[in-house]
Amino acid sequence: MNIRVGIIGMGVISRFYVEALINKLKSPVLSAVCDLNVDRMKRFADMEIPCYVDYKELLLREDIDAVVINVPNDKHFEICRTALLAGKHVCCEKPMTLTLDEAEELVRVSRETGFTMFTAFHRRYNVHFVKALEKLSSVDEIAAVHLHYLEKIEEHAGEDRWYLQPERCGGGCIADNGPNAFDTLAFFLGHMTVQNVDIKRNEHGVDIEAHIELVTDSNIEVHVHLDWDYPNGEKKDVRILLKDGREIYADMLAGFNEFKSSLYHEYEEILLDFKSKI
Ligand SMILES: NC(=O)c1ccc[n+]([C@@H]2O[C@H](COP(=O)([O-])OP(=O)(O)OC[C@H]3O[C@@H](n4cnc5c(N)ncnc54)[C@H](O)[C@@H]3O)[C@@H](O)[C@H]2O)c1
Structure with a gap:
């Protein structure tokens, strides 16, 4: 069709x-x-x-x-x-x-x-993330997961500054980048419950950085770090720590040298x- x-x-x-x-x-x-x-x-x-x-x-x-x-x-x-x-x-x-x-x-x-x-x-389709998941036999192998979603928001925004207006954006990095970060995780971990959130807001009330601790229904600990004031370009990665000491790592931007080319x-x-x- x-x-x-x-x-x-x-x-x-x-x-x-x-x-x-x-x-x-x-x-x-x-x-x-x-x-x-x-x-x-x-x-x-x-x-x-x-x-x-x-x-x-x-x-x-x-x-x-x-x-x-x-x-x-x-x-x-x-x-x-x-x-x-x-x-x-x-x-x-x-x-x-x-x-x-x-x-x-x-x-x-x-x-x-x-x-x-x-x-x-969009991150659930990222080629490095998809390849990383192929190395995982079962979610039961996982001890913990860490995800970083770090960027300088001004580099991503268009002419309109709605991202930096909490009422238009939904708050800041949690409302805007959070959905991609949480979806990437829930895509293979299933339902998660928030345990603790540590939010840094700027003088305009925008959520500028957050550390979020979650736990899956099978008790896997998950840590998400979101940052909208990251000075070094972008970092978007997932680290899956396995119970046997190995780890699976996906740098979602690896090899995509041109801005946003992934x-x-x-x-x-x-x-x-x-x-x-x-
Ligand atoms: N910029 C990023 O890095 C990024 C990444 C992933 C997802 N997103 C999401 O994509 C969406 C768009 O973000 P963006 O960065 O392209 O924003 P943007 O501000 O660059 O573009 C939004 C466009 O929508 C138009 N618009 C606003 N109201 C309209 C209306 N009523 N009818 C028709 N057009 C209207 C504006 O004129 C503007 O051209 C957002 O939901 C954002 O969260 C953005």
């Missing part, structure tokens, strides 16, 4: 979807784009891809099967809900919503309408996984 997809939000992350849709995948096909800023759509207008400033107009198109929602975090809920009710399958950037109630409402609307609600957790293969996999769930 050929899926026709529209992207809502043509900022920093849109280029990874666009590259996969235009240059890598036969399906889904990029069939429309939307952004409040018309300059961000010029390239697509030149390619005769329909462009919209109002996402509701894009949703009226009957020839669009699905949408990718790639707007600031505080806009996810409203646009996801409207898209599901308009009869579109939805792939939304993380975090799906800013509150649990909103997330549960989207799950409810998705079930009622029968349209897929999918969250784009995202190309991860976003291609997001779209393929999304398609498989429609």
Whole structure:
């Protein structure tokens, strides 16, 4: 089945979807784009891809099967809900919503309408992480897991500073990077319970660094370190300590020397996984 997809939000992350849709995948096909800023759509207008400033107009198109929602975090809920009710399958950037109630409402609307609600957790597709998991025979081998997700947020943000406004971002590094970090872990460890959280906030109330201790249902200890003020570029890795003393290590950025270049293969996999769930 050929899926026709529209992207809502043509900022920093849109280029990874666009590259996969235009240059890598036969399906889904990029069939429309939307952004409040018309300059961000010029390239697509030149390619005769329909462009919209109002996402509701894009949703009226009957020839669009699905949408990718790639707007600031505080806009996810409203646009996801409207898209599901308009009869579109939805792939939304993380975090799906800013509150649990909103997330549960989207799950409810998705079930009622029968349209897929999918969250784009890109790290679970990272090639180094996938290869590391192949070395693990069973979760029962694991004694503890450490994950680092360290970056300087200003290097990742676009022109709009919504990341540094807690009410738009959801708080800071826990709400924004946390979903990728926790999904990467829950993907192979299953359900985890928070034991302790140590948060450092800056003068604007933004969560700038956090240490989070979790435990899995089978008592594996998990430590997550998130940092938005890391001075040395980026560090995103997982260290799995085994009960027999060995360790499995995945540096998720190894070999991806160009800034954000690991995202190309991860976003291609997001779209393929999304398609498989429609
Ligand atoms: N930047 C990263 O490193 C990164 C990584 C992974 C995931 N994400 C997630 O991707 C999403 C987008 O982040 P980004 O960095 O691309 O943000 P961005 O600010 O660069 O882009 C957001 C775009 O959405 C547009 N927009 C805002 N409201 C809109 C509306 N109502 N209708 C249409 N367009 C609208 C803006 O004009 C802007 O072009 C966020 O949820 C973020 O958490 C970002």
